[in-house]
Every structure is written in C-alpha cells, then in structure tokens.
Amino acid sequence: MCLWLNFEKNCVATLGICTNKTSSILTTEAVNRPFLYPVSKTCFRSRTSARVKMKRSKGGGDEEAPRHNGSAGRRKADQQQSDGDEGGSDIGPADLQDDDNDQGLRREIRSKYRDLISSVQQNREDMLSPSNNKLTEVLEEANKLFKDVRQAREAALDAQLLVVATDLGKEKASQLFSEGTAFDPTAFAEHLLSFMGLNRLEDDEDEQQNTANGYLPQDAWHRLARRAECCFRTAPSFHYMMGSFYAEPPPPKQRIERQRKAPSKEAKRIMPTQLKKMEESQQEATEKEVERILGYLKSYYQDDPTSPISYYEFVIDPSSFSRTVENIFHTSFLIRDGLARMYLDEEKLPCIAPVEEGEVEAGGSTSRKQCILSISPKIWKELIDAFDIKDSIIRPPNTQND
Amino acid sequence: MTQRKRPSSTQSSSQRRHTGNLVAQDEDDDATFTQPSTSQVQRGLEKLTPAQVDQKTAEVVQYFLVKDQKKMPVRRADLVKHVVKDYRNIYPEILKRAARTFDQVFGLKLVEIDPKNKMYILVNNLETPDKASPVRSPSNPKMGLLLAILSVIFMKGGVVRENLIWNTLRKLRVDPGEKHEEFGDVRKMVTDEFVRQRYLEYVRIPHTEPIEHEFRWGQRADAEVSKAKILEFMGELHEQDPKTWTQQYRQAHSLPNSSQASTSSSSQR
Numbered sequence: 250m251c252l253w254l255n256f257e258k259n260c261v262a263t264l265g266i267c268t269n270k271t272s273s274i275l276t277t278e279a280v281n282r283p284f285l286y287p288v289s290k291t292c293f294r295s296r297t298s299a300r301v302k303m304k305r306s307k308g309g310g311d312e313e314a315p316r317h318n319g320s321a322g323r324r325k326a327d328q329q330q331s332d333g334d335e336g337g338s339d340i341g342p343a344d345l346q347d348d349d350n351d352q353g354l355r356r357e358i359r360s361k362y363r364d365l366i367s368s369v370q371q372n373r374e375d376m377l378s379p380s381n382n383k384l385t386e387v388l389e390e391a392n393k394l395f396k397d398v399r400q401a402r403e404a405a406l407d408a409q410l411l412v413v414a415t416d417l418g419k420e421k422a423s424q425l426f427s428e429g430t431a432f433d434p435t436a437f438a439e440h441l442l443s444f445m446g447l448n449r450l451e452d453d454e455d456e457q458q459n460t461a462n463g464y465l466p467q468d469a470w471h472r473l474a475r476r477a478e479c480c481f482r483t484a485p486s487f488h489y490m491m492g493s494f495y496a497e498p499p500p501p502k503q504r505i506e507r508q509r510k511a512p513s514k515e516a517k518r519i520m521p522t523q524l525k526k527m528e529e530s531q532q533e534a535t536e537k538e539v540e541r542i543l544g545y546l547k548s549y550y551q552d553d554p555t556s557p558i559s560y561y562e563f564v565i566d567p568s569s570f571s572r573t574v575e576n577i578f579h580t581s582f583l584i585r586d587g588l589a590r591m592y593l594d595e596e597k598l599p600c601i602a603p604v605e606e607g608e609v610e611a612g613g614s615t616s617r618k619q620c621i622l623s624i625s626p627k628i629w630k631e632l633i634d635a636f637d638i639k640d641s642i643i644r645p646p647n648t649q650n651d
Numbered sequence: 652m653t654q655r656k657r658p659s660s661t662q663s664s665s666q667r668r669h670t671g672n673l674v675a676q677d678e679d680d681d682a683t684f685t686q687p688s689t690s691q692v693q694r695g696l697e698k699l700t701p702a703q704v705d706q707k708t709a710e711v712v713q714y715f716l717v718k719d720q721k722k723m724p725v726r727r728a729d730l731v732k733h734v735v736k737d738y739r740n741i742y743p744e745i746l747k748r749a750a751r752t753f754d755q756v757f758g759l760k761l762v763e764i765d766p767k768n769k770m771y772i773l774v775n776n777l778e779t780p781d782k783a784s785p786v787r788s789p790s791n792p793k794m795g796l797l798l799a800i801l802s803v804i805f806m807k808g809g810v811v812r813e814n815l816i817w818n819t820l821r822k823l824r825v826d827p828g829e830k831h832e833e834f835g836d837v838r839k840m841v842t843d844e845f846v847r848q849r850y851l852e853y854v855r856i857p858h859t860e861p862i863e864h865e866f867r868w869g870q871r872a873d874a875e876v877s878k879a880k881i882l883e884f885m886g887e888l889h890e891q892d893p894k895t896w897t898q899q900y901r902q903a904h905s906l907p908n909s910s911q912a913s914t915s916s917s918s919q920r
Binding site: 373374432434435436437438439440441442444445465470471472473474475476477478479480481482483484485486487488 | 716717719720722757759772773774775776779790791792793794795796797798799802803806807814815818819822823824833874875876877880881884885888889896899
C-alpha cells in the first residue's frame, strides 16, 4: 500500500508513505532535511524536528484504493483521524480547520447522498407511482448537495445516485408512455385481497399503516387457486384411486371357517323375532343331527373296520330325496370338522370313514380339500339303481320339519 | 416376462455390433445419445414384435404420468436411461406413440419445452372451463400464489425485478423473510420449486451489487397458462375492460388476432 500526501500551502514537504506488512516507512522531505522514519503498520507519527507534524492515523483497515493524486491523497490521512495530535501542528491552524470542516462536512455530504440513494432504492415502487413527484424532489436535493462537493469521493456518490435515479426515471417514463393503462401492483394486491375475502376491520387510526388491516380467511389462497384453475391448462396429476397398497399378511384360515358359520347366523337373525325360538331349535337340531350321523358312521364302521363304507350308500335315503340332501348336508359338517374323512377307493368311488380319536386336528395343518356336491332327483334315482340301495343307513329323525 | 427379455437381450448384443455409435459407452450422458435416423428406427422396429413396442410405450407413458405428479419436467436422458434402455434405437417411434397415447387416451399433450436440453412436460389438451371446475377436487394454494406472481410479471411486460415481486407478496401478507403458515419457506418455494417446475425463471441481473435477480415466465408457464384468461381476471379484479391494457391485450391475443388490438393508441394517464 502506497500513499502519497501532498501538502500545499504552508508546508513545503512532500510526504510519501510506503507501508508494507510489518512497518511503515515514512519519508518526508521536510523543509530542510529528508529522513526516513520506520513506523508500525497501525500508525505513523511524524518527527517533529522536520517542522512537519503528521497527525496520527489509525491506518490499517482502509480498503479504499489509494490514488496517486495529490488532492485525493489528503483525504486518506484526514479520514483516519480520530483523536489525532492536532494540537501544535506546524501546518497552519487555518489549514487544519479547513480540513476539519471539509472533512466533517464531507462526511455529512456523503451520508446524505447515501441516504438519498437508499431512499430511492427502498421506495422504488413508491417513487414509480405516477401520482407523486418524489423522484424530482430527490434530484433537487441532490443538486443542493452537489454545490458543496469538492472531492472525487462525494462526486462518485453523486454519480451513483444519478445512475439509480435515471434508472427509475426511465422506468417511470416507460410507464407513462406505454399504451393503455399502467399497471399498479399495489392496486392489484389490494384487489386481490378483496377477491380472497379479506375482512377489513373498521379501524380509522390504522389508515396509515398497511400492516394487519383486517385478516384473511383460512381459505383465502384456495379461493385464488380455484380461480387459477381456469387460467391454467395443468395436466391433472395421476394418482392411484385407491391409494397405494397397504401390505398386510393374509388373514389366517380360521377366519374363513368362522365366517362360514357367521353368515348363517346373521341370515337367521334377519328373520322376525317371533320365530326366534324356532331358529335356535333349528340350530340345535342341526348339531344334534350331525352328532347322530356321526354316531351312525362310527357304529357302522366299527362293525366292519376293514370294509370301506361307500359314501353314496351312507347318505342316500331311497325313500326321500330331500332327506338325502339333508344327510349330505350334515355329513359335510363332519368332514369340515375333521371328524370324518372321505377318500376314493380302488374303483374311484367315494368312501367315507370316521377319523380316529387321536387323529382329530381341528383347524390344523392337514391339507384340506374342498369340493362341491350337487345332486338332482334324476341322479339320485340313478344312484339308487346303480348301488342297489334298499334302505338308508341313517335313520330319519323322529321330529321332522319338512 | 423371460420370453420377452430373451429376444431383447440378444437384440441389444447384435445391435451393439451393428450400431456401435448409438449405444453410448457412457449411458448417463445424454450428449452421446444421438437421435437415431428414420432408417435405423425402421430397422429396429422390424426386429421387435408389436407387443414389445407397445409394452415399452406403455412404460414410457407410466413414467411420465408419475413424474408429472410433482410437475417436474422429464429429461430425455433420464427417460432413456431408466425406461427406454435397450430400445433406444427406436426411441423416436416410442415417443411418437406415447404422445399419441397421451392425446387419445388421456387428453394430454406431450410438449417439449426445452429443445436444447430435451425436456418434456405434460399439458392438458382439453379446453379449460370458463367457470371453476364442477369437480370438487382439493385445490392447491400454491397455484393461487403462482397466479399472482405470473399476473404481475405479465402485466409488467414480461420481466420484473425480484424486489417488485417480494413487495407485492408482502402486500398480500406473504413475507418471503418469514415462514408463512400455509406456504412455509416462501422464498425457497418461489425461487427454487417454481423455477424447477419451469413455471418461473429466476435469472441474475449482471453487474448488480448487491446481487439482484429478475423473474420471467418459465417455459411451463408459456405452455400451460393462458394470457388471455389472466387478462380477463385482471379485468374482473380492476373492474375494467381487458382491452384497456392494449399492450398486454395484444400480447395475449397475438397469434391470430394481432390486427385487432390496434385501437386506442392514445396513452391514458
């Protein structure tokens, strides 16, 4: 960093200050003798013998690029004054005061410029509105300030302000000369709020404030979104109608069995209440029947365990078709509960046999097969003829509801 | 399934022998995917059964539909890498068929929004209803916000500085600096999500300090949003005839009707 100061007026010295990382070397050509004076990087002091007293500088943290320009250089030292050794300087008091005034004034000017610039930038939309003349006011303010500008730095700020102002002016001009009505985003926002259903509170004091003037309903944005649907040609999103699948293990088999019994119960419940007694008796009757048939099966089997019992011979009642169907129905319960089993003999005819006590496994892991039997009177008759069935193994029950 | 794969795998190996430059060594890079010529497509089609081509077309259609849920554009590179894979030599044919499926089955249009980067989106091909749709599907409030932003940009000539948008949003009680109860991080939604969905463009203005950006309409907005309808909405809000905004009106009805909007050249202040 190299800094050259040029003192005019009373001082005939040309001061050049070179600073490097570790030390600053001050060379002065004082009135009579030049000398070198190493100083620390944070400050430099002048040697008094040269009748040149430098003001203390804070130095160091100045990033501004130095100019090899005499007048511009002076401000560097000036700017870095804080509590400098002003007293007793051989640079004439008049100069110091001028420096001070200038420096204080210049700081003021710079700060005012910066205020103007920030005001233009912050209130851009405000200034753009054709209803006011704020931009002109800013420019007039700048003109006033410019009268006091002496140094390049303030001039640079002035130039920056001008750039920002002309940018704004250009936009304002384009607004004015565009065909048709200008578009004001503020008015648009207000209208939009009304559209969304803003409930304006009646509060006269808050006219100036724009914040929290009323509150928006919950569905405000949804209202706007609905209106937006008309303007957009969005492709509707693809979603599975039933949602994604929810992986669940398949229900265990027991549920199926119970479900088979449950519908019959529910179906019975639909019947009118007067008949409740009879329902239950029917239920019990079924169970009784099933047990009875089991008894027949077991006794028949025990008579001759080796010879297989033909299924048809077992269930068919040659005198009544309906009873045959009932027998088949009751026998199916036995099979379902694992109390009897059906198998095919050598001639591929179905046979039935009771399951031994130890082998009974009620809902167990034995592989179960299901089949559906159908029988019609014609088949029934054919079976009777084919198997030459004379009488039924299963005696008809005493009480009969046909 | 295995039967289908067998011929395709033998095919790809044979094709690699024949058409080495088509199957890119670096399959990730779309730049090396050269669009196959019509004759190559023909030859490719001959080697495949119609069922295979239909299956691949269906996969492409499904891919698009799922990707469209988030409204992100589909890149050709991704499509080729993940779906088309070995069928890339008949890629133009597959895409053509997929576009036809979209049109005839779904009423959607497959639009290429970026010819340079090869991005595609789906757009509704059916006429938009004049009033709100009778189907009471849940509406997305983000669309409302988007409409507000797009309207401002359009009415301001197509380009606005970001500060204008932020200030307008603040007036609508949506502060980009704070977390909004419905939208969350508003700034991120506007500058990131909407931009990635190609509804908006957020570009840096050069030589600005501090860095400023400007907003424009994105490619998806150009394809999906009707300027005329926006102008209509403006007319409703401001209780003015849309024709009073002559420049915007001209722009909105530009293609066939550019001669119509030449009325009232006097500037209204």
